[in-house]
Amino acid sequence: MRHWNNKMRQSSLLVLHPKQLHQLVLPGCLLHLLGRKRRNNVKVPSEVKACIINALRSTSGSNGAGLSKGTTSLRQSQAGRSLLWACNNSxxxxxxxxVWHITTTILEVRHPHHQGDGRPSSVVSEKKIAATHLSCYCAYLVESCPELLPDDDAWSKYLYKEVKKDAERALVSGGDGIEVSSLTPEAGYRQLIELLGATQNHEVLKDAAKLAEQLGDLIGGEEMLWELLAGFWSEMILYVAPSDNGHLQAIDRGGELITLWALLAHVGTVDRPDDTNANAAAG
Known part of the structure; x- marks a missing residue:
């Protein structure tokens, strides 16, 4: 058995690099970016660990009753409650x-890493680091390790491929004839919402565009949106962790971040209250 190397893999269905936005020429460059995969193994940031531990503490005495697909953390604020539709248990x-991964990526475009005097507060930076890393880790699980998730393996792989293919189509056909030599973060954000939210697109893309726009319009601004996203992703990683699928094999390979299920079992959080509904949806 190999020891876990304290790293987490990163993948993205919609790969966009904010530092390259000023070079974008639609649609070709966006298609090129979509085809690139971010699977590098990165050291787990301390911000990720802190957010997961905080979420774990909030559920440790609930015997699993507090675990959900992000809804518990969202219900803690009025702004969060308005987003509950995007955690549909059906x-x-x-x-x-x-949906939440694509939303997180779109919001990264609107809020690129700041430089100089425009640097965000430490709270924003910490929550953003946690949210973006967990988002890309969960996307990696859907794409490459669906056996570690509660859904059917084949269904998860199929869904990922279908959504990725439709995202490519939407960006190419929607951007036909558009050339943008200089694209600001705000313009890039609006462009993605328009292209991915088109009526004919996959439901996942439309929901992601709707959610990104809703989060972008929050009164609390950037600090509020990254706090909500960090809370959602921390709870999601705990929700998917108590799965009986594939963890022993993952441990033999050296482990995954998600194998903190052993920690969950230790504190008594070993099951999800709505396992039946989640698996039924995947069938």
């Missing part, structure tokens, strides 16, 4: 992960 966990 859909599979993989659907929810991809």
């Amino acid at each position: 859909k599979g966990t993989s659907d929810t992960i991809l």
